[in-house]
Every structure is written in C-alpha cells, then in structure tokens.
Amino acid sequence: MIKILAVNCFSLCICSNIFATETASEDLNRVVDPRYGTILFEYYQGNYQAALTLQAIAEYKSPLAHQGVAPELLKGGMSLKYGLLSQAHDIFKTLLNSAEDQTILSAAWFYTGKMHYQAEDFKSAAAALSQVTDALALKFSDEFHYMKAQLAIKNNDEIGYKNEKSQISAQHDYHEYIEHNALLKQLVLNDAVDTNIEKITQQNTNLMQKKKLTAEMLALQNRSYLALGFAFIKQGDNQNAIKTFKHISMKSHLIEPALLGYGWALNNMHEYDKARNVLAQLTSSEILTPYVQEALLVQTYSYQQQGDLQAAQHKLIISINRFEEYKAELSQKLVTLNKLSWRQIYDDIREFESSKNNALGLNEILSGQGFQSNLAQLELLYALKQQLKTQLQQIGSFKALLDDKAMNTQIRLHALKKKTLQTQVDYLLEKRNGLMSKVNNAIKKQDAEAFFTPSQLSLKKRLDSTKVVLAQLPEGKFVDFESRVSRVQGRLIWQAHQDFSARSWQAKKDIKHLDNFMAQLQKQKSQLFKSIDTAQDMSDELSRIKKIQLRVDTHFNKNNHIINRLETKLKKAFITYYAQRKTDLEQAIVQAQLLNIQMQDQSFSKTISPEHELDKQSSSSETL
C-alpha cells in the first residue's frame, strides 16, 4: 500500500512540475525575430499548443532568424510539455547529433533525460542526465537536480540524494516534493522506519508547515500522513499511528482509510469503546464503501475481543443485513449502468466533482489514479473535438467569404465592361471611324470646305443667311451688298483652298494621334479585363479550403473514434468495478455468516453449565 502511495505521490510530483521549467537560457531569450518573440509569449504563459502552432507557421514561411538552434530546442521542450513525445525525441536526437555548442548539447541531454523520466524509464533518464555538463543554462538547474535527486531516492543513494538536493534553490517547492518522496521511501524500507520514526514524523510536520499549503501540497500531506499512520500500525506503534491519523483533514478524500486506521490502532490498544466510536463515524455513512464495510467488521471484532459476544453477534447481523442491502443496490446499479449512456455517467462524474456526492455512488472508482488519467485523456479529446469543430466553422466562413468575393468581382466586372470600358471604347472607335471617312472623302473630292475652321464655318453660315435675306429684298437695290457678300464668300473659299493641303495633312496627323490613343486604350482595356479575370479566379483558394476541410473531417472522425473507444473502456471499467465489488461483497457476506456461526457456537458453549458439560462428556464416552 505504501508503495502504491509512493508511486501516486511520485506521479503527482512529475505532473505538478511539468510547468515549472523555463526553456532556453537567458542569452537565447533575447529576441531577434518578432515571430520567435510571439512564440515565447505563448510559451511563457503555458499555451504550448498556441506556441507550437506559431512555430509551425513561422517554419512554413521562412526559418526563424534567431540564434542557431535555439528555436529547435524550444520546440523540443514544448513538444515534451504538450505530450508529443515522439516529436520531442526526434528533435533532441537531431540536436544531439548536430549541435556543437555545449549549452545546447547540455539542454538537449537535459530534455532527453526529462523525456525518459516522464515515461518512467528511469535507467535511460539517469544515463541522459549524466551527460549534462556545467554548461547547462541556469534556468534548468533546479529541475535537473530535482530529477537527479528523485533518481537517487529510487536507487537508495542517500548521499546522492542529499548532494542533489543541496543544489536546488532554497525556496523552491521541489524541496517539499523530494523530501516527501524520500520520506515515503524510508517508509517502504522497514528498517529505516524502525530507527527514524520520530525523526520522520518531525520532518513531515516541519516540511508541511513551512509555508501556506496549496491544495496540491495539502493532498500530498494527507497522503503522507496516511502512509505514515499505517507504517506505525505495522510497527506496532499505535500511539504514534493515532497521532498521525489525526493530522489528516476531515475534508480529504482519504478520511475514510484514515478513520479506519485510527479505529484499528485503538482496537490494538484495547481501547474498544473508543475504537467503535471512531469507526461509527465511518459506518454512519450511507454508502457502503470498502472502508465502511471493513469498519463494520472491525466493530464486530472489537466486541468479540472485549468478550461481549452478544453485542458482537448483534453487530455482525446488522453488518450482514447492510451487506445484503448493498449487494441488492449494487445489482441495481449494474443494471442502471448498463442502461445508461456514457454521457449520463459523465454528468454524474461532474456532479460528483462539484458536490462530492452522486446518485451512482462513484466515489470509490473516481479516486483511482488510472481512472483519473483516462478521464483526463477523454477530456483532452473533448477539447480537441471542440477545436476541430471550430476549425470547420472557420472553413465555412472562409468559403462564404470567397463566394462573396467571387460574386462581387462578377458584379464589378459587368459594371466595368458595360459602363466604364466597353461602351466608351466602342463609342470612341465609332467616332474615329466617322471622322476618318469624312476626311478621306474631303481629300478625295478636294472639298476644302470640309476643313473649315470653326470661325470660317461661322462666317460661312452668316454669309449664307445674308444671301437668303438679300434674295428676299427687291432686286437691284442692294447690288453693292450682294457683290460684297460674293467677294467675301469667294475670299473664304479661296482661303480654304489655299489651306487645303496643310489642313488635310493636319487632319491625317490628328487621326493618327487618335489611333495611337485608341490603341493604348484597347491595350489598357485588355489588361484590365485580364486582371479582373485573374481576380475572379479563386479556384486555388477554394482548392486549399477543400483540402483542409477534408483533413479536418478525417481527424474529426478519428477523434470521435478514439472518444468512443475511451468512453466504452471507461464504462466497462465502471461495470467491471461494480461487478467485482459485488463479488467481494458476496464473499464478505459468506465470511460474516461463518463468523456468525462460530460466535453462535462460542456463546452456546458458554451458556452450557459445567454439569451439562460433564454429562455431555460422559454421554460421549458412553457412545464411544
């Protein structure tokens, strides 16, 4: 039992210290690349998943511009802390083969040692840690010596333990953990308990009173006292056992075995009434846990030892009745458990954790470390499932965004084609063609009037209208006017003919300019259309989204598959546990019934008078 407690405490220590380490050394933490800084920002907050994601993003884009292999070392450390052991193993292996810097090498050996330590491969852990040199960064120092001290405890190397312990910072919590483990180790080694029992008690008391206790330290303290109490009973030192059990908190989940131990110790000291009173605190519980069951039998034993067989028998009958009742309850529980879905059982567990009581009476099984570890795994899977769900939602929103973008581009394209570009270009082209044919015709027909300037055109209009007016007036009265108009008109035409060649050349030149401009416009138009066509093509993004979605779906299904396996396993564990409990109870009933018969015989023998006894003897001799 002590060994189990020691293992439990040991695992507790490992888990509690996972977050205590810092990774790179001081100089390595000077941030050169802000991306590396963002990774550190998450890492220092203990958000290992976020930090690893940021590092994966950075690696995908370009190598991190930071001192050498420091990011790799950090990644290895984070992988270890996030439970990606094989990834961590690969990283450290590569680092150990490639790095030359002693600080990096020492850190890599330290992490390799830690990895083996967490996997409870203590031999490999010791081998890796022995490779660590003085170049190890200061930040790793405490954890390094802590692990070495733990390994020394395991190897019963007291000198090594003391040496490593002395190198841990004075104020570090590691002292409490390793002192506690050293104490438990001493308890496991019976000889040490014999000689150091007082010292250990004092050490344990001092150790736990050092500072304000956290919930974790309190749990550790209670476990320690429980182990110590039973060690005292084993040594026959019931007085000290009682003192030790009294230290255990009434709120602790270890109070049941503590009360049982307390009762046993009193019983051993022949303090039967007191023992029964202590055990009554346990037997008054509504749920018949193994400790309550045992307490009922101890109470019977206590009466028996006191010589009060009648009371012992009475107690035994009460116990048998309670056992029978609970056996029926267990049968009912088994039926219920088979019918319940895992979700309902899980809700009951949650209820238990919040109120420390539940309908199924799961207290016993839930305190098991193996079950708790499975439950932690299941909760992690639920969290991963939630993440995958979020990823699917994100993919959905990206898809919607792309659809929206594609639609908007389409609308914009149409608008541009119709209103901005196509119409204008076509219109200009038409105009240009009209102008061109006009110029060509004028040149062909030598029509100088076609090249009139705007002022010439206006003058021609005025002359024409004057001629119309003169035609309406009496003939011969305005001869002078008519000849002046004809003169001006003739002059106008003469001037136009004079300018014809220059103007026709100018017109051709202007049209050429216009053609160049039109060609440029056409080019711009095609470029714009091309870019719009490119912008509209989002098939690459859509294909990326599709691939990611496929991966998310695959892993979502995988996750569900593991969840189902684990849920089935846990449910089976519940059923197996209760079935086993029922079998144990049946055996306890048979034993109690046998004891009852024995006690009946004893009390019957006592009630027979000596005369009767003699008669009985003579009659038997007669028979013989």
Added chain:
Amino acid sequence: MKFKLLTLLMMLSFHSYAEQELSIKDEIAALKKQVIALNRDLFILEEDLLYPASTQVAVYLAMDVGQYFQLDSIELKIDGNSTTHYLYTEKQLNALYKGGVQRLYLGNVSQGEHEITAFFIGTGPNKREYKRATTAKFIKTQDAKAIELKIVDSTGKEQAEFLVSEL
C-alpha cells in the same frame, strides 16, 4: 483481517488495460500534432485571404525590464481610428518581461502614409497612475508592414521610454 484491510486499501489505485492505454496515448499525440498542422494551415489561409501583404500591417509589443512602469492596458489607434484596446493579465505581463513579444494587432491599411498612436496606461514610479502616448508615421508599401512598440527602462532618466520602430 489485517491482510484484508491492506487489500482494500490497495483500491486507492485503479489500474487497467495498460497496453490499450499506451496506444490511445499515441493516437492522441498524433491527433494533437494534426490539430496543430491544421491550425497552421488555417492561419496561413486566413492571412492570405484577409490580410494580404499589399495591405497588411502588424503591430508588436515588446518590453525590456519594466522597473519604472507596470503596464495595465494599451490602446492603439491607426489614423485616429481605435483599432485595439488590450487589458493585460499578470501571466501575460510576466511573459512579456521574460522576453515574449505580443502581436497586438493585425489589420489592413491602404498603401501610402499613415499614423500610428499607442496609449500606454499603467502604474509609474511611486505607484502613481501613468498614461503615456507615442506617435509615429509610417509608409505602407506593397510589402507587409511590421511595427514594434517597445517599453524600455531608461536608467538615466529613471523612467520608462516608449518607442516605436519599423521592423
């Protein structure tokens, strides 16, 4: 009876299906790795879709020591528009003190000249409330823009300095 007692106490520990557990552990590790890879791909996709380099601007915050100024919150404005208002937890501040860099803002701005203003709110020397602002101009080009805000202790002046620089 004593033997039975010890057997019962052994129920403190519940062990089962060690091999299967190991395999589940491996599968969970593989799944964790995949979730990280998916997060990475989604993040890159998001950046490509929502924050293309031609418009992307990222603002980072770094700290050096923090003896003369205890940061509580930061407000960030770009061209007078409030973009971020961030309140820090103790955990985040510790991460910054240790050398972490926070990406305070990721957004889009048009190409050309812009103005960034950061308001640092916290506790200064003698535990007095302290609010400081710093402004800088930057030109956004075709490439992604990264700006760093830095809180540095100036031992000479015995107060904190708030710097803005382009990365």
